Amino acid sequence: MDSSLFFGISTMAYILAMIVYITFVAFRKQQIGITATAITITGFLAQTSAIILRWNEFAGLSGLGIWKSAPLTNLYESLIFFVWCLILGYLIIEFKFKNRSFGAFVTPIAGLALAFIDLSGVSKEIQPLVPALKSNWLLAHVTMSFIAYAAFSISFSTGLMYLIMTTEKRTESSYIFWTLTFGIFSVILVLMSIDFLAFKVKVRPDVFVKSYLFKTTFLNPSMFVKTLSWILSLAALFLIWRFGSVLRTIITKFHVTAEMLDEITYKSIAVGFPIFTLGGLIFGAIWADQAWGVYWSWDPKETWSLITWFIYAFYLHGRMIRGWKGKKVAVVAVIGFMAVIFTYLGVNLLLSGLHAYGSA
Amino acid sequence: MEQEKNKTIVDRIWDFLASVKLAIIIFALISLTSIVGTVLEQKGDPAQNMEILAKLFGQSLAPSLYSIFFTLGFMDMYHAWWFIGLLIMFSINISICSLDRLPGIWKLVREPIAPVSEEKLKKFQINREIVLKGNPEKVRDTVSAAIKNIRFRFMETREENGYQFYSQKGNYSRLGVYITHFSILIILIGAIIGLRFGFSGFLNLPEGAVSGVAFSGKDREIPLDFEIRCDNFEVTFYGKSDMPKEYKSWLTVIKDGKEVLKKSITVNDPLTFGGITFYQSSYGLVPNSGGKGIFILNAVSSDGKASALNLRFGETFQIPGTDITGRIIDFSPALRIDEHGHTFTYANQMNNPSVLIDFTEGGKNKLTGWILKRYPETWHLPGGHRVEFLDYWGVEFTGLQVRKDPGVWVVYFGCIAMSVGLFVAFFMSHRKIWVKLVEDKNTTRVLIGATSNKNRAAFERKIDTVIASLNKKPEGGK
Numbered sequence: 001m002d003s004s005l006f007f008g009i010s011t012m013a014y015i016l017a018m019i020v021y022i023t024f025v026a027f028r029k030q031q032i033g034i035t036a037t038a039i040t041i042t043g044f045l046a047q048t049s050a051i052i053l054r055w056n057e058f059a060g061l062s063g064l065g066i067w068k069s070a071p072l073t074n075l076y077e078s079l080i081f082f083v084w085c086l087i088l089g090y091l092i093i094e095f096k097f098k099n100r101s102f103g104a105f106v107t108p109i110a111g112l113a114l115a116f117i118d119l120s121g122v123s124k125e126i127q128p129l130v131p132a133l134k135s136n137w138l139l140a141h142v143t144m145s146f147i148a149y150a151a152f153s154i155s156f157s158t159g160l161m162y163l164i165m166t167t168e169k170r171t172e173s174s175y176i177f178w179t180l181t182f183g184i185f186s187v188i189l190v191l192m193s194i195d196f197l198a199f200k201v202k203v204r205p206d207v208f209v210k211s212y213l214f215k216t217t218f219l220n221p222s223m224f225v226k227t228l229s230w231i232l233s234l235a236a237l238f239l240i241w242r243f244g245s246v247l248r249t250i251i252t253k254f255h256v257t258a259e260m261l262d263e264i265t266y267k268s269i270a271v272g273f274p275i276f277t278l279g280g281l282i283f284g285a286i287w288a289d290q291a292w293g294v295y296w297s298w299d300p301k302e303t304w305s306l307i308t309w310f311i312y313a314f315y316l317h318g319r320m321i322r323g324w325k326g327k328k329v330a331v332v333a334v335i336g337f338m339a340v341i342f343t344y345l346g347v348n349l350l351l352s353g354l355h356a357y358g359s360a
Numbered sequence: 361m362e363q364e365k366n367k368t369i370v371d372r373i374w375d376f377l378a379s380v381k382l383a384i385i386i387f388a389l390i391s392l393t394s395i396v397g398t399v400l401e402q403k404g405d406p407a408q409n410m411e412i413l414a415k416l417f418g419q420s421l422a423p424s425l426y427s428i429f430f431t432l433g434f435m436d437m438y439h440a441w442w443f444i445g446l447l448i449m450f451s452i453n454i455s456i457c458s459l460d461r462l463p464g465i466w467k468l469v470r471e472p473i474a475p476v477s478e479e480k481l482k483k484f485q486i487n488r489e490i491v492l493k494g495n496p497e498k499v500r501d502t503v504s505a506a507i508k509n510i511r512f513r514f515m516e517t518r519e520e521n522g523y524q525f526y527s528q529k530g531n532y533s534r535l536g537v538y539i540t541h542f543s544i545l546i547i548l549i550g551a552i553i554g555l556r557f558g559f560s561g562f563l564n565l566p567e568g569a570v571s572g573v574a575f576s577g578k579d580r581e582i583p584l585d586f587e588i589r590c591d592n593f594e595v596t597f598y599g600k601s602d603m604p605k606e607y608k609s610w611l612t613v614i615k616d617g618k619e620v621l622k623k624s625i626t627v628n629d630p631l632t633f634g635g636i637t638f639y640q641s642s643y644g645l646v647p648n649s650g651g652k653g654i655f656i657l658n659a660v661s662s663d664g665k666a667s668a669l670n671l672r673f674g675e676t677f678q679i680p681g682t683d684i685t686g687r688i689i690d691f692s693p694a695l696r697i698d699e700h701g702h703t704f705t706y707a708n709q710m711n712n713p714s715v716l717i718d719f720t721e722g723g724k725n726k727l728t729g730w731i732l733k734r735y736p737e738t739w740h741l742p743g744g745h746r747v748e749f750l751d752y753w754g755v756e757f758t759g760l761q762v763r764k765d766p767g768v769w770v771v772y773f774g775c776i777a778m779s780v781g782l783f784v785a786f787f788m789s790h791r792k793i794w795v796k797l798v799e800d801k802n803t804t805r806v807l808i809g810a811t812s813n814k815n816r817a818a819f820e821r822k823i824d825t826v827i828a829s830l831n832k833k834p835e836g837g838k
Binding site: 127128130131132134135263270271273274277278282285286289290291292293294295296298300303304306307310311313314317318321322347 | 380383384387390391394395397398402438551560598603604605606607626627628629630637639640641761762763768771772775778779782783785786787817
């Protein structure tokens with residue numbers, strides 16, 4: 001059996017779950033909610049089997065033994081693992097807080113990540129390990145980093161929901177902040193979906209595409225389409241700002257309280273932060289020390305993870321010492337996750353450095 | 361406000377240095393300047409940075425922006441005085457704010473727990489009340505057994521109309537955040553020790569060569585108090601691709617003329633001797649070495665007679681037991697054959713070392729063919745003879761990163777302290793609990809009051825299970 005079949009199933013399941021969760025939020029029918037959960041669990045099980053199979057395939061290929069063969073060696077595999085952690089974290093929250101509404105906010109992140117894999121043209125091949133990655137630290141460093149990233153993305157979702165719930169005035173800065181963030185996020189999601197559909201229809205699978213991201217819209221060769229995409233995107237941002245209160249009305253109908261959202265945001269950061277510090281920063285430094293003889297070299301990835309660390313440290317200090325609650329810290333939580341995305345993807349795609357495995 | 365005015369200058373400076381506001385400003389400054397540092401290539405080529413700036417801000421602005429950034433030291437910002445200044449401010453802020461809060465926290469940590477009045481007990485974050493049948497004497501054992509289940513070491517006092525149990529746990533967990541703060545200082549101290557008493561250099565050591573020095577910067581020599589020799593260097597590849605599988609150097613440490621240590625190193629597995637560590641970091645061909653190396657071949661005749669050969673360019677050899685002689689007439693570090701059958705060299709590295717050998721038998725030319733090190737199928741000759749191409753030695757150098765860092769253990773210690781501190785700070789909490797039994801006619805009121813500095817909900821759930829278990833007891837049932 002092939003891991004790619006199971007990966008395909010899980011991708012479809014998560015994208016379907018995203019649609020069903022959003023439908024559930026709109027109509028609030030119990031059966032729809034149960035369906036959404038069932039689809040998510042199916043996707044999760046399929047993905048778990050896929051990861052195990054790939055691990056096994058990789059171990060067979062590299063001949064390095066199980067612990068050095070974790071399928072976490074390139075952008076594709078790390079994105080898959082990130083989605084897996086995210087869904088696991090979400091399912092835990094769904095069962096613990098007995099509330100499905102977060103699904104509508106978490107599954108789009110999973111869907112976005114999976115669509116990104118297809119569109120950006122990252123290689124799905126099992127690649128042999130370059131010498132620097134042959135280390136016992138690989139497993140610890142990468143898994144812990146991604147568990148932390150998943151925790152941070154949950155805090156992003158709940159932080160954003162908190163802001164949606166608690167802001168009323170359109171002129172309020174936190175209202176503008178969330179409509180803008182939510183707007184950009186939705187616009188990217190929609191544009192990537194268009195790319196995804198166009199990609200599936202137009203591009204023959206045997207043609208190698210380096211990146212198809214935004215080719216149907218912002219990066220379209222036609223000036224007209226390009227301009228139109230900008231106009232429509234800006235119009236969407238404006239509409240979300242103008243009618244953001246609709247979303248607020250929907251969320252207030254959930255059985256969630258603002259306090260609960262604030263608590264989940266805090267808790268996921270309180271779990272993510274120590275794991276990120278230990279796995280992402282400390283283990284990364286030890287590994288760099290073993291491989292290159294420098295534990296800290298101000299490489300862009302290192303620097304960006306430090307920036308991310310500072311933002312979450314700021315969140316924690318703001319909340320614990322200053323007693324900031326609510327909007328102020330929710331904004332920080334949302335910004336923190338943007339830094340996470342940049343640390344993870346932006347650095348690999350835009351800046352050069354030692355963590356170059358994303359550029360392929 | 362009145363108090364503010366009475367503060368001395370020293371107090372105000374202290375307050376400023378201890379403030380969270382300052383911490384936020386420093387966080388922000390370090391982050392924002394670092395963003396610039398990740399965009400501009402550090403210690404990079406000026407033309408490249410100019411190009412980056414032109415791409416971001418346009419051709420016309422780029423030169424003036426470049427000179428501004430250059431003057432401000434952004435081309436090597438992590439070593440600029442102001443960035444180091446920020447790190448120092450960060451350390452001062454973290455120390456002062458910790459010291460500022462420590463006495464208060466220490467008092468909380470050391471404060472013994474004491475019985476409280478009913479009025480006060482009812483004001484705690486968590487409080488519960490249930491009524492059990494029977495007088496306090498009767499209820500006492502049931503209650504103490506139930507609360508023992510939550511693993512607190514309870515103290516007990518007799519009160520005028522009942523009893524009081526009280527206990528606290530995890531008081532030292534309040535120090536977790538300070539362990540974390542001080543661990544940052546330890547890490548920075550470790551880094552300073554490394555910079556002050558260590559060095560970081562490199563050494564490109566050709567196969568067979570010996571060196572007693574490493575280099576730092578352009579040509580600055582760092583003497584080692586021993587010598588290091590590269591016996592061999594080898595890259596292996598995955599299958600027939602050019603994707604490197606492993607870089608490996610065989611090194612020997614020589615001290616006072618004696619070989620004291622031999623070790624092969626790979627990436628992630630360095631060699632350490634006398635506090636100095638050698639890391640496998642790069643490799644390459646020694647310039648102008650073409651034709652100067654030694655070809656290590658093994659000639660095997662069809663009937664199995666073998667002879668190990670070390671040859672130089674142009675030298676001849678004989679396949680044992682035959683009158684076939686071979687002569688090395690050409691070499692390529694990386695040979696490829698194009699669609700017309702022509703050979704060409706496709707890389708400057710030893711990706712696919714190959715030798716062209718001219719074979720003659722009894723003076724007559726018999727065969728001229730390429731023998732490729734990575735393709736054993738090219739080793740076979742007509743007639744069942746074989747020429748194995750094992751290595752072309754002496755033309756490659758291994759690129760070693762050479763480092764001495766006496767501070768690294770301090771840094772590691774700081775990392776451990778930070779992990780411990782974070783664990784304590786996030787996953788442990790200071791919990792206090794008071795249980796009061798008050799006689800009320802023929803029943804006993806059981807009052808529970810508790811506080812927790814973190815994760816109150818979990819503690820609350822625990823207390824609720826105690827109450828649930830009390831309600832089930834025969835004395836209970838209201």
